[in-house]
Amino acid sequence: xxxxxxxxxxxxxxxxxxxxxxxxxxxxxxxxxxxxxxxxxxxxxxxxxxxxxxxxxxxxxxxxxxxxxxxxxxxxxxxxxxxxxxxxxxxxxxxxxxxxxxxxxxxxxxxxxxxxxxxxxxxxxxxxxxxxxxxxxxxxxxxxxxxxxxxxxxxxxxxxxxxxxxxxxxxxxxxxxxxxxxxxxxxxxxxxxxxxxxxxxxxxxxxxxxxxxxxxxxxxxxxxxxxxxxxxxxxxxxxxxxxxxxxxxxxxxxxxxxxxxxxxxxxxxxxxxxxxxxxxxxxxxxxxxxxxxxxxxxxxxxxxxxxxxxxxxxxxxxxxxxxxxxxxxxxxxxxxxxxxxxxxxxxxxxxxxxxxxxxxxxxxxxxxxxxxxxxxxxxxxxxxxxxxxxxxxxxxxxxxxxxx
Numbered sequence: 001x002x003x004x005x006x007x008x009x010x011x012x013x014x015x016x017x018x019x020x021x022x023x024x025x026x027x028x029x030x031x032x033x034x035x036x037x038x039x040x041x042x043x044x045x046x047x048x049x050x051x052x053x054x055x056x057x058x059x060x061x062x063x064x065x066x067x068x069x070x071x072x073x074x075x076x077x078x079x080x081x082x083x084x085x086x087x088x089x090x091x092x093x094x095x096x097x098x099x100x101x102x103x104x105x106x107x108x109x110x111x112x113x114x115x116x117x118x119x120x121x122x123x124x125x126x127x128x129x130x131x132x133x134x135x136x137x138x139x140x141x142x143x144x145x146x147x148x149x150x151x152x153x154x155x156x157x158x159x160x161x162x163x164x165x166x167x168x169x170x171x172x173x174x175x176x177x178x179x180x181x182x183x184x185x186x187x188x189x190x191x192x193x194x195x196x197x198x199x200x201x202x203x204x205x206x207x208x209x210x211x212x213x214x215x216x217x218x219x220x221x222x223x224x225x226x227x228x229x230x231x232x233x234x235x236x237x238x239x240x241x242x243x244x245x246x247x248x249x250x251x252x253x254x255x256x257x258x259x260x261x262x263x264x265x266x267x268x269x270x271x272x273x274x275x276x277x278x279x280x281x282x283x284x285x286x287x288x289x290x291x292x293x294x295x296x297x298x299x300x301x302x303x304x305x306x307x308x309x310x311x312x313x314x315x316x317x318x319x320x321x322x323x324x325x326x327x328x329x330x331x332x333x334x335x336x337x338x339x340x341x342x343x344x345x346x347x348x349x350x351x352x353x354x355x356x357x358x359x360x361x362x363x364x365x366x367x368x369x370x371x372x373x374x375x376x377x378x379x380x381x382x383x384x385x386x387x388x389x390x391x392x393x394x395x396x397x398x399x400x401x402x403x404x
Contacts, residue, residue, distance in 0.1 A: 016039050037370050042243060042373070053277055068270040070261050070269065071099065081097050089222045103248035106233040113231075115140050117138060120140065121135060124153040126368075129355060151317055153182075159197075182217070184219060195228065200229060206234065210372075234248060300376060308324065324368070349369050
């Protein structure tokens, strides 16, 4: 065996890829197709106008095939700054914005500026598994913060976890995997806590475009000194169906972006030009289209909540953006339940164990349902299959008890 980085070798494998391996050797009929609610990614291409803009750039703009600025193209940075200033009610300048190869890279860059091996970062659980993977790979301890009512973390609980090694607190809102939307006062409380304790606050708003609240979810950018503490992350992938083009954003102080530039230059040099063209075209032209996309996601959210309320034994803990976080009624762990649901119910979802510390029993009791790619009919079919699976499981249990 060749030498391996022990931290990387000890990191768990990508959960979505693991779940896809459960499909190997299985076939699903046309009258009962697989219901795949495992991954939070659009399955349709971007609108035609956006695709045409990318095609035109590929054909007619030579610079679209060259390296660009490490921190992103000036026109896209300016557009993000202007929209953020309008939406959040506080001044954000182009010099506060970096464009990244997706929001995952934005997170990696943010963490690289605040922590190193041996440090600690507080993350609410259930956590987004890619965040946990990145911290594990770099020897940074992820400190789990249990959430309270409605799957919302509390600043007071986080304060009790801070040690001399703590460097940052990470929040994701709307949350992946729980769907929880964090109230503005909670986010403000975390900003105040981090500022008082000399920490960074990393707020991942990948799903901000699908927040159910009509107004801005917080006013953190209205704080004149936000740059001393706040790092915000964003993704164009969900808004404009650009997942394959990998375009995200990191918003922070100009001083922090000096450090971010070092990171980005060594891992990608620059974000892909064509994806940036698409993101900018989307920001300029797809406002009404995105509003309709949001309205549809909210309809699916309502359908998910309605269907879950009718399912015996299931308990919906959080529901928002693309996700439902649900407690299942079965005796077995979600780690074995999830692959069994593929075989016996034709449903692919992710077990809660993929989002929780190994020693936390809550992981075994929960599953994540990424419902955004299922229409209301598909969500009703999902509920019917899970309910039928439950009745069959109960019948099997009763039969074994009778045989005993």
